[in-house]
Amino acid sequence: MLSLIGREVYDHLVYVLACCLVSAITIGVMILTSVSGIVQAAYVSSTILMLVLFVGLCALGAAQMYGDRANRISALLSTLAVTRSRILAARVLVGVLTLLASLIPVLIAALILLSLAALPAAFYPRMIWEVSAAVALTGFACYCIGLEIGWTTSKTWLILGSFLLVALLASLVFAKGPGLEAIAILLLFIAAMLVHTWHKFTSASF
16 A cells, blocks of 8 residues: 555645645745735635645545546556555545645744734634634645546546635535534535546546
Protein backbone atom coordinates (compact mmCIF):
# COMPACT_ATOMS: atom_id res chain seq x y z
CA MET A 1 0.00 0.00 0.00
CA LEU A 2 2.83 2.41 0.84
CA SER A 3 4.38 1.86 -2.59
CA LEU A 4 1.03 2.63 -4.24
CA ILE A 5 0.64 5.79 -2.17
CA GLY A 6 4.19 6.85 -3.02
CA ARG A 7 3.53 6.29 -6.71
CA GLU A 8 0.35 8.38 -6.57
CA VAL A 9 2.13 11.23 -4.83
CA TYR A 10 5.02 11.11 -7.29
CA ASP A 11 2.76 10.98 -10.35
CA HIS A 12 0.60 13.87 -9.15
CA LEU A 13 3.12 15.91 -7.19
CA VAL A 14 2.23 19.11 -9.06
CA TYR A 15 -1.39 18.95 -7.88
CA VAL A 16 -0.39 18.10 -4.30
CA LEU A 17 2.10 20.98 -4.15
CA ALA A 18 -0.40 23.36 -5.77
CA CYS A 19 -2.95 22.64 -3.01
CA CYS A 20 -0.29 23.20 -0.35
CA LEU A 21 0.73 26.45 -2.07
CA VAL A 22 -2.86 27.72 -1.98
CA SER A 23 -2.90 26.86 1.72
CA ALA A 24 0.28 28.86 2.32
CA ILE A 25 -1.10 31.83 0.38
CA THR A 26 -4.33 31.67 2.40
CA ILE A 27 -2.38 31.81 5.66
CA GLY A 28 -0.34 34.75 4.39
CA VAL A 29 -3.44 36.66 3.33
CA MET A 30 -5.16 35.95 6.65
CA ILE A 31 -2.18 37.27 8.58
CA LEU A 32 -1.77 40.39 6.44
CA THR A 33 -5.45 41.32 6.51
CA SER A 34 -5.71 40.63 10.25
CA VAL A 35 -2.68 42.77 11.03
CA SER A 36 -4.14 45.53 8.85
CA GLY A 37 -7.46 45.24 10.68
CA ILE A 38 -9.44 44.60 7.49
CA VAL A 39 -11.78 41.90 8.74
CA GLN A 40 -14.09 41.92 5.72
CA ALA A 41 -11.16 41.56 3.32
CA ALA A 42 -9.84 38.64 5.36
CA TYR A 43 -13.17 36.83 5.11
CA VAL A 44 -13.66 37.47 1.38
CA SER A 45 -10.11 36.63 0.35
CA SER A 46 -10.02 33.47 2.50
CA THR A 47 -13.33 32.30 1.01
CA ILE A 48 -12.07 32.82 -2.54
CA LEU A 49 -8.83 30.99 -1.81
CA MET A 50 -10.74 28.11 -0.25
CA LEU A 51 -12.78 27.83 -3.44
CA VAL A 52 -9.52 27.71 -5.39
CA LEU A 53 -8.32 24.94 -3.07
CA PHE A 54 -11.55 23.00 -3.63
CA VAL A 55 -11.02 23.22 -7.40
CA GLY A 56 -7.43 22.05 -6.89
CA LEU A 57 -8.60 19.02 -4.93
CA CYS A 58 -11.14 18.25 -7.63
CA ALA A 59 -8.36 18.54 -10.23
CA LEU A 60 -6.20 16.12 -8.22
CA GLY A 61 -8.93 13.48 -8.18
CA ALA A 62 -9.68 13.99 -11.87
CA ALA A 63 -5.99 13.75 -12.79
CA GLN A 64 -5.59 10.49 -10.87
CA MET A 65 -8.50 8.79 -12.62
CA TYR A 66 -8.10 10.36 -16.05
CA GLY A 67 -4.40 9.45 -16.12
CA ASP A 68 -5.32 5.89 -15.21
CA ARG A 69 -7.89 5.67 -18.01
CA ALA A 70 -5.53 7.19 -20.58
CA ASN A 71 -2.50 5.09 -19.65
CA ARG A 72 -4.28 1.94 -18.42
CA ILE A 73 -2.30 2.09 -15.18
CA SER A 74 -4.72 0.02 -13.10
CA ALA A 75 -4.92 -2.59 -15.87
CA LEU A 76 -1.13 -2.96 -15.73
CA LEU A 77 -1.00 -3.05 -11.93
CA SER A 78 -3.78 -5.64 -11.85
CA THR A 79 -1.44 -8.06 -13.64
CA LEU A 80 0.97 -7.68 -10.69
CA ALA A 81 -1.51 -9.07 -8.14
CA VAL A 82 -2.65 -5.61 -7.04
CA THR A 83 -6.41 -5.31 -6.82
CA ARG A 84 -8.32 -2.32 -8.13
CA SER A 85 -9.77 -1.78 -4.66
CA ARG A 86 -6.25 -1.29 -3.24
CA ILE A 87 -5.37 1.07 -6.09
CA LEU A 88 -8.45 3.18 -5.44
CA ALA A 89 -7.85 3.10 -1.68
CA ALA A 90 -4.30 4.39 -2.20
CA ARG A 91 -5.60 7.22 -4.37
CA VAL A 92 -8.23 8.22 -1.84
CA LEU A 93 -5.62 8.18 0.94
CA VAL A 94 -3.44 10.53 -1.09
CA GLY A 95 -6.45 12.81 -1.51
CA VAL A 96 -7.12 12.74 2.25
CA LEU A 97 -3.47 13.44 3.09
CA THR A 98 -3.38 16.34 0.63
CA LEU A 99 -6.58 17.72 2.13
CA LEU A 100 -5.19 17.51 5.66
CA ALA A 101 -1.83 19.01 4.67
CA SER A 102 -3.69 21.92 3.06
CA LEU A 103 -6.37 22.61 5.66
CA ILE A 104 -4.76 21.89 9.04
CA PRO A 105 -2.19 24.74 8.77
CA VAL A 106 -5.00 27.12 7.75
CA LEU A 107 -7.12 26.02 10.70
CA ILE A 108 -4.22 26.43 13.14
CA ALA A 109 -3.47 29.90 11.78
CA ALA A 110 -7.15 30.87 12.03
CA LEU A 111 -7.34 29.69 15.64
CA ILE A 112 -4.21 31.65 16.55
CA LEU A 113 -5.58 34.80 14.91
CA LEU A 114 -8.93 34.32 16.67
CA SER A 115 -7.19 33.95 20.01
CA LEU A 116 -5.49 37.29 19.41
CA ALA A 117 -8.78 38.99 18.55
CA ALA A 118 -11.21 40.61 20.97
CA LEU A 119 -13.15 37.36 21.50
CA PRO A 120 -10.96 34.29 22.09
CA ALA A 121 -11.77 31.10 20.24
CA ALA A 122 -12.73 29.37 23.49
CA PHE A 123 -16.00 31.30 23.52
CA TYR A 124 -17.40 29.51 20.47
CA PRO A 125 -15.82 26.04 20.15
CA ARG A 126 -18.91 24.49 18.56
CA MET A 127 -18.97 27.06 15.76
CA ILE A 128 -15.28 26.51 15.08
CA TRP A 129 -15.77 22.74 14.98
CA GLU A 130 -18.76 22.97 12.64
CA VAL A 131 -17.03 25.39 10.26
CA SER A 132 -13.85 23.29 10.22
CA ALA A 133 -15.78 20.06 9.62
CA ALA A 134 -17.90 21.64 6.86
CA VAL A 135 -14.85 23.07 5.08
CA ALA A 136 -12.91 19.79 5.33
CA LEU A 137 -15.85 17.71 4.11
CA THR A 138 -16.52 20.14 1.27
CA GLY A 139 -12.90 19.80 0.18
CA PHE A 140 -13.10 16.01 0.30
CA ALA A 141 -16.42 16.04 -1.54
CA CYS A 142 -14.79 18.09 -4.30
CA TYR A 143 -12.00 15.54 -4.46
CA CYS A 144 -14.61 12.77 -4.81
CA ILE A 145 -16.22 14.74 -7.64
CA GLY A 146 -12.84 14.78 -9.35
CA LEU A 147 -12.50 11.00 -9.02
CA GLU A 148 -15.94 10.53 -10.56
CA ILE A 149 -15.39 12.95 -13.42
CA GLY A 150 -11.84 11.76 -14.16
CA TRP A 151 -13.10 8.27 -14.98
CA THR A 152 -15.44 9.55 -17.71
CA THR A 153 -14.51 9.50 -21.40
CA SER A 154 -16.00 12.93 -22.13
CA LYS A 155 -13.39 15.70 -22.03
CA THR A 156 -16.17 18.31 -22.06
CA TRP A 157 -17.69 16.78 -18.93
CA LEU A 158 -14.20 16.49 -17.49
CA ILE A 159 -13.64 20.26 -17.74
CA LEU A 160 -17.08 21.81 -17.39
CA GLY A 161 -18.53 19.18 -15.09
CA SER A 162 -15.80 19.71 -12.52
CA PHE A 163 -16.46 23.44 -12.18
CA LEU A 164 -20.25 23.05 -12.25
CA LEU A 165 -20.37 20.36 -9.57
CA VAL A 166 -17.85 22.12 -7.33
CA ALA A 167 -19.77 25.39 -7.65
CA LEU A 168 -23.08 23.63 -6.93
CA LEU A 169 -21.71 21.83 -3.89
CA ALA A 170 -20.05 24.96 -2.47
CA SER A 171 -23.23 26.99 -3.04
CA LEU A 172 -25.29 24.36 -1.22
CA VAL A 173 -22.98 24.41 1.79
CA PHE A 174 -22.86 28.20 1.94
CA ALA A 175 -26.65 28.39 1.61
CA LYS A 176 -27.19 25.90 4.44
CA GLY A 177 -24.43 27.36 6.57
CA PRO A 178 -21.65 25.33 8.23
CA GLY A 179 -23.94 23.48 10.62
CA LEU A 180 -24.86 19.90 11.39
CA GLU A 181 -27.33 19.78 8.48
CA ALA A 182 -24.63 20.73 5.99
CA ILE A 183 -22.25 18.18 7.52
CA ALA A 184 -24.87 15.42 7.21
CA ILE A 185 -25.53 16.34 3.56
CA LEU A 186 -21.82 16.30 2.80
CA LEU A 187 -21.31 12.91 4.46
CA LEU A 188 -24.15 11.38 2.45
CA PHE A 189 -22.85 12.95 -0.75
CA ILE A 190 -19.30 11.68 -0.13
CA ALA A 191 -20.52 8.17 0.67
CA ALA A 192 -22.63 8.05 -2.50
CA MET A 193 -19.79 9.33 -4.69
CA LEU A 194 -17.22 6.92 -3.26
CA VAL A 195 -19.51 3.91 -3.60
CA HIS A 196 -20.37 4.82 -7.20
CA THR A 197 -16.72 5.47 -8.09
CA TRP A 198 -15.62 2.21 -6.47
CA HIS A 199 -18.27 0.27 -8.38
CA LYS A 200 -17.33 1.82 -11.73
CA PHE A 201 -13.58 1.48 -11.16
CA THR A 202 -13.54 -2.09 -9.87
CA SER A 203 -15.93 -3.33 -12.56
CA ALA A 204 -13.96 -1.79 -15.44
CA SER A 205 -12.75 -4.28 -18.01
CA PHE A 206 -9.49 -2.50 -18.82
